[in-house]
Amino acid sequence: MTDSVAQVTFSVPRMLVDFTGGQRRFTVDAQTVAGALSAAERAYPMLRVHLFNESGNVREHVQIFVNATDSRELPSFEVPVQDGDEIIVLQAISGGLPPHSWGGGRAAAGGADLN
Amino acid sequence: MGVMLLVGTAKGMFILESDDRRGKWSSRGPYHKGWMVYGLFADQRHNDPAIYAGVSSFVYGPHVQRSTDGGETWTAIENGPKFTKESGRKLEHIWSFAAGPEPKRLYCGVSQAALFESRDDGLNWSLVESLENHPTRSQWVPGAGGLCLHTLIPDAKNPERMYLGISAVGCFRTDDGGKSWAPKNKGVQPVEADQEVKYQGEVMRCLHKMVQDPGHPERLYQQNHLGVFRSMDAGDNWERCENGLPSQFGFPIAMHPRDHKTLYLIPQESDEARMFPDGKLTVYRSLDAGDSWHTIGPLDAGNYAGVLRDGLAVDSLDPAGIYFGTSSGQLFGSADEGKTWQQLPGQYPRILNVKAVVT
Numbered sequence: 001m002t003d004s005v006a007q008v009t010f011s012v013p014r015m016l017v018d019f020t021g022g023q024r025r026f027t028v029d030a031q032t033v034a035g036a037l038s039a040a041e042r043a044y045p046m047l048r049v050h051l052f053n054e055s056g057n058v059r060e061h062v063q064i065f066v067n068a069t070d071s072r073e074l075p076s077f078e079v080p081v082q083d084g085d086e087i088i089v090l091q092a093i094s095g096g097l098p099p100h101s102w103g104g105g106r107a108a109a110g111g112a113d114l115n
Numbered sequence: 116m117g118v119m120l121l122v123g124t125a126k127g128m129f130i131l132e133s134d135d136r137r138g139k140w141s142s143r144g145p146y147h148k149g150w151m152v153y154g155l156f157a158d159q160r161h162n163d164p165a166i167y168a169g170v171s172s173f174v175y176g177p178h179v180q181r182s183t184d185g186g187e188t189w190t191a192i193e194n195g196p197k198f199t200k201e202s203g204r205k206l207e208h209i210w211s212f213a214a215g216p217e218p219k220r221l222y223c224g225v226s227q228a229a230l231f232e233s234r235d236d237g238l239n240w241s242l243v244e245s246l247e248n249h250p251t252r253s254q255w256v257p258g259a260g261g262l263c264l265h266t267l268i269p270d271a272k273n274p275e276r277m278y279l280g281i282s283a284v285g286c287f288r289t290d291d292g293g294k295s296w297a298p299k300n301k302g303v304q305p306v307e308a309d310q311e312v313k314y315q316g317e318v319m320r321c322l323h324k325m326v327q328d329p330g331h332p333e334r335l336y337q338q339n340h341l342g343v344f345r346s347m348d349a350g351d352n353w354e355r356c357e358n359g360l361p362s363q364f365g366f367p368i369a370m371h372p373r374d375h376k377t378l379y380l381i382p383q384e385s386d387e388a389r390m391f392p393d394g395k396l397t398v399y400r401s402l403d404a405g406d407s408w409h410t411i412g413p414l415d416a417g418n419y420a421g422v423l424r425d426g427l428a429v430d431s432l433d434p435a436g437i438y439f440g441t442s443s444g445q446l447f448g449s450a451d452e453g454k455t456w457q458q459l460p461g462q463y464p465r466i467l468n469v470k471a472v473v474t
Contacts, residue, residue: 015149015175019191045193050175054198054205061174091174 008036011088019046034077063090123152123468137450156212157472169209194239196231213267216274224264258283271329285320299350304341324424330375338368356405361392367427376404381422390419411453430471440466
């Protein structure tokens with residue numbers, strides 16, 4: 001792991017720009033992916049609410065890419081970052097009514113819940 | 116004086132405004148564009164009324180938004196309702212808000228069903244452990260709409276008493292300011308797969324919406340999954356009151372602000388179909404505290420939508436205004452207690468919530 005601090009560009013989807021001062025892109029200084037995420041959360045605390053679930057894991061339908069790599073494929077968030085790296089938050093493409101939404105009490109992603 | 120309608124939809128929130136004649140309406144929004152807006156509440160206890168919105172997304176989860184300028188600008192609440200990692204629970208939607216007994220106290224109900232409270236005008240929220248640890252908790256099973264705590268009714272006279280309603284679970288009442296909660300579902304049919312009553316427990320009642328008669332606070336009314344019920348003794352006992360209705364099934368129920376025998380319902384055909392009976396959008400009114408129900412309408416034929424549990428609202432002007440939004444995004448209003456109706460301007464996403472605020 002390197003000790004040098006890198007400048008990383010963060011990119012968020014339009015749904016989240018109300019929580020990032022209206023910015024789709026901003027930069028943070030960090031040594032690792034975890035550090036970059038923490039720096040982004042310190043600057044914009046609502047990102048913690050909307051990117052991570054109660055268990056502290058990335059929400060099921062949120063994708064966080066580090067450059068071209070899905071963060072779920074990283075060995076950990078402790079991997080170092082370099083100047084110019086990008087962390088890109090995307091909304092996973094998903095939809096329809098999964099079977100468990102019927103009677104299972106969980107509304108469907110992209111679908112209409114029954115209430 | 117005028118009326119502001121807060122309209123929560125599946126893809127944002129809209130605000131409609133009119134003067135006290137309520138004939139011409141202007142619309143603004145969407146606010147929280149792309150987000151579902153379930154819970155809506157205007158806290159008019161302060162000089163600067165605050166509007167609270169429960170905003171959620173299947174992708175990004177829920178949070179509370181607060182506005183102190185009539186909905187023009189909003190602030191996301193950072194320390195909003197949340198479950199701990201250890202709870203194993205998931206926060207899905209913010210369904211309901213209510214004012215507490217002190218000026219800065221607020222409550223909100225969420226799915227998965229839980230109650231949160233704030234003692235600082237909604238800036239910080241904490242879980243109400245007494246309900247979370249309720250002895251019946253293991254019997255709470257979600258229905259098709261999820262396990263949602265959708266109804267909060269602070270008692271109109273007793274500050275220590277409050278009612279809450281949870282879908283597929285039922286009614287609870289506290290008489291000690293929230294320290295303890297008692298299920299209040301006696302007389303309400305439990306939900307069972309084959310509709311034969313075998314369950315002898317105190318919950319598993321699919322309460323869809325409940326209202327209190329503010330002039331006679333011991334009187335409660337509920338539209339349930341399995342019928343319409345009323346209680347004359349603060350929820351201790353319930354009885355059916357469905358005479359004249361085309362169906363037992365529906366979601367919303369509302370009370371007239373002054374006439375304590377007048378209630379409004381908008382039934383649906385059945386829990387299988389979930390649409391207006393025979394395609395006729397019809398409001399039903401009772402003028403005798405639920406003894407009988409009569410149509411005011413139909414307002415629209417060939418309409419196969421529905422009205423969801425928070426989609427019906429009544430204002431406090433005289434005569435009272437009645438408003439509702441449909442699951443297909445139409446808004447209707449009456450400024451004369453149901454004698455005449457108009458469709459309000461705009462075609463909206465699926466309407467989840469309508470609140471009428473006298474300004």
